[in-house]
Amino acid sequence: MLVVLTVFTDKKMIVLILYAAVFFLALSFCHSRLRDFILDVQYVRSRLKTRTLVQKYQQTKYFxxxxxxxxxxxxxxxxxxxxxxxxYSYKDADELSNKAARVFLQSGLVEGDTVALFLRSEPMFLWLWMGLMKIGCSAALLNYNIRSKSLMHCFNCSGAKTLVAAEDLQDAVDEVLPTLLEQQVTVFILADKSKSADIKSFNDQMSKASSEPLxxxxxxxxxxxxxxxxxxxSGTTxxxxxxxxxxxxxxxxxxxxxxxGVTSEDVLYISLPLYHTAGFLGFAGTINRGGTLALRNKFSVSQFWDDCRKYNVTVVQYIGETMRYxxxxxxxxNDRNHKVRMAIGNGLRPDVWRDFLSRFGDxxxxxxxxATEGNFGLLNTFDKIGAVGRDTYLFxxxxxxxxxxxxxxKEMPVRDSSGFCVKAxxxxxxxFITEINKNAQFTGYLGNLMQTEKKRLHDVFRKGDLYFNSGDLLRIDEDGFIYFQDRVGDTFRWKGxxxxTTEVADIISQVDCIKExxxxxxxxxxxxxRAGMAAIILRDxxxxxxxxxxxxxxxxxxGYARPRFMRIQSSLDVTGTYKHMKGKLVEEGFNPDKITDPLYFLDGKQKNYIPLTVDIFNKVTSGKIQI
Known part of the structure; x- marks a missing residue:
């Protein structure tokens, strides 16, 4: 009798435990959903508050x-x-930007003019831009890596008639100086003295200018x-x-x-170029919050955490591959010996995200x-690894x-029999597309109507509507989380x-010998x-x-996503914001007669990547080897 009662009691206990487990799982699920819903509402409220404030600032002309x-x-x-x-204190910044503004005024600048800034990330960059804002002028933020034809193209399309360049970029300026002088451009160099009669010393004039309010x-x-x-x-296309x-x-x-969630008490570390949106918005956001900005002129993987400790940094910015580096x-x-509580940026791969948290802490x-030119943005406030935001009805x-x-x-949206786009x-x-309306305007590219129009999608879901074409492929999972997938033009089609490309690169980069x-x-x-190919660099x-x-x-x-060809390089060409350059690689293809880098071919029979010889190349291109 005791044995039977014990068995009965055990069975009853098991059932109770199972019910309890189901209950707590359901409770946990509901709590997770409730948390996400609350965060959804908070984020939408934050965005609506921003919209209301910006509309108010437009009316009151509050800059x-x-x-x-x-x-x-x-x-x-x-x-x-x-x-x-x-x-530099806020007072220092105010006075130094006043001095810079007076140099611009003395040079003949008037309200509405544009000045091209050609310098690295340093405090002077900030004083120059602030000085221009104070006198009603704008700044064209030139990438300090560009040269020659690209430099002149960027300068000319801005409509600027003044160029301010860093002393260490004098060689780049000298290369295009005859053209600049021919166009009657005023050229300043950020040096105490100018080596050329055609270039003025900005520092000299600034040292003599008044710092009094304008x-x-x-x-x-x-x-x-x-x-x-x-x-x-970035110029990748x-x-x-x-x-x-x-x-x-x-x-x-x-x-x-x-x-x-950045506050006025935070110290924001920017090691990204200020000529790029990410770095520039960090600077603008610091002013708005009344916080402190720790600035480095160039990202350094070896000095990153030392800088964070030195400046008591609490928030860092990242882009592209910087976190992976x-x-x-x-x-x-001392990997966790820092005060950093938040990292803001984009382009962080899920595997690197996990590695970063595991190694450097909470x-x-x-x-x-x-997008810089876009009319819309997304932000992941949910701690969902890999996501860039969340799709909800409210949003x-x-x-x-x-x-x-x-x-x-075809590189174009799919349309139904009525001519309208179809939701994925x-x-x-x-x-990914966003509606262009009075609250989300799209002004396009300066002096480039054709490229501007390519970014506009007409009659998307109904006649007369207008959407911004992001040029990016995103996907939404069953829980509504949004993930970046690839850039249009990077994704290619093979075997139907x-x-x-980003997904394949993530998988390949997990192999121990491959660095990137x-x-x-x-x-x-x-x-x-097009058949898949990967250019790789090996770990030291x-x-x-x-x-x-x-x-x-x-x-x-x-099978269709496996790269058929591998190319080993000593380095990969990237833009100033660490985006991979693909155009030249695509053009060069996989011909071993034209490429000096080691090439490999995926051999399914040998289950290996084997050296790509001229004989294999000829057999592939003639169809004797099926891939």
Whole structure:
């Protein structure tokens, strides 16, 4: 009898435990959903508050420089910029930008003019831009890596008649100086003395200028619709294009830090170029929050954490591969010895995201998505690894956007029999588009109507509607989280399937011998679409482990996505913001007669990547070897 009772009791206990487990799982699920819903509402409220404030600022003509002057008045001695061993207070910044503004006025600049800034990330960059804002002028932010034809193209399309360049970029200026002088451009060099009679010393004139407040009527005719700056696209698909950043849009940039949770007590570390949107918005956001900015003139993987400790940094900015570079450094005992609580940026791969958190501690990652010229942005405030935001009814209601089906081969949206675009299914990569309306305007590229029009999609879901074409492929999962997939043009089609280059690169880069991979598609005679190819660089001291690479792609990639060719390089060409350059690689293809880098071919029979010889190349291109 006791045995039977014990068995009965045990069975009853098991049932109770199962019920309890189900209950707690359901409770946990509901709690997770409730948390996400609350965060959804908070984020939409934050975005709506930003919209309301910007509309108010448009009516009252309240500029970011007005906010700066308020901070100068309330906390003049608070550190604003930390650079090397120097500290500049808000009062210092105000006075130095006043001096810069007077040099521009003395040179003949008038309200509405544009000045091209050609210098690295340093405090002077900030004083020059602030000085221009104070007199109603705008700045064209030139990439300090460009030279010759590209430099002149970027300068000319901005409409600038003045160029200010860093002393260490004098050689680049000298190369185009005859053309600049022919166009009657005023050229300044940031040096105490100029080596040329045709170039003026900005430092000399600035040292003599007054730091007293400027006349209040300067720039009085400028509105928030006018350009505060011109920021250039990376130029991965041709010459860079200039996107006008209005004063209204600048406010939206600045408020991103608010939405991410940055406060006035934070010290923000920027090691990204200030000529790029990410670095520039960090600067704008710091002014808006009245915080402190720790600035480095160039990203240094070896000095990153030392700088964070030196300046007591609490928030860092990242872009592209910078976080991966940090994770690739040798581990140290003091990896978690820092005060960084948040990282804001974009382009962080899920595997690197996990590695970063595991190694460097509990840092809130705020991954965002947006285009410099775009009218819309996304922000992941949910701590969802890999996501750039979340798709909800509430968000779409106030900020209309969609992911639509896209024909990768034709590089155009798929339309139904009525001529309207078709929304992509959950989990299906598609073109991300955002409605262009009075609350989300798109001004396009300066002086480039054709490229501007390519970014506009007409009659998307109904006659007369207008959407911004992001040029990016995103996907939405079953829970509504949004993920960046690839850039249009990077994704290619092979064996009737779409291959996302970023996804393939992520898989390949997990092999121990590979440090970095750039994936693209190459044409093979007689074959539809493009076959996958990867340009890779190896880790220091490692050789190409062909069998391990084959095993990795076979295990984790479907047949159509496996790169047929590998190219080993000593370095990969990237833009100033670490985007891989693919155009030249695609053009060069996989011909061993024309490429000196080691080439490999995926041999399914040998289950290995074997050296790509001229004989194999000829057999592939003639169709004797089927791939």
């Amino acid at each position: 970011l420089m007005d906010r700066l002057l308020e901070v100068v008045k309330t906390q003049p001695n608070k550190p604003f910029v930390l650079f090397k061993d120097e500290t 006349a209040k009527n300067l720039g009085s005719n400028i509105t928030l619709s006018n350009a505060a700056a011109y920021i250039y696209t 041709g010459l860079p294009k200039a996107a006008a950043i209005s004063h209204s849009k600048l406010w939206n940039f600045a408020f991103l830090l608010n939405s991410a 940090l994770c690739n450094t040798p581990k140290k005992l 840092v809130k990652i705020r991954e965002f998505y947006g 779409r209601k106030y900020f209309p956007n969609a992911v639509i089906k896209f024909d990768v081969e 299914a959950k989990g299906e990569p598609g073109l 399937e779409n291959v996302a 991979a750039n994936v693209y598609g190459v044409q093979v005679p007689g074959q539809e679409g 001291g490692k050789s190409f482990d062909s069998e391990a690479v084959f095993k990795q792609v076979e295990s984790f990639l479907p």
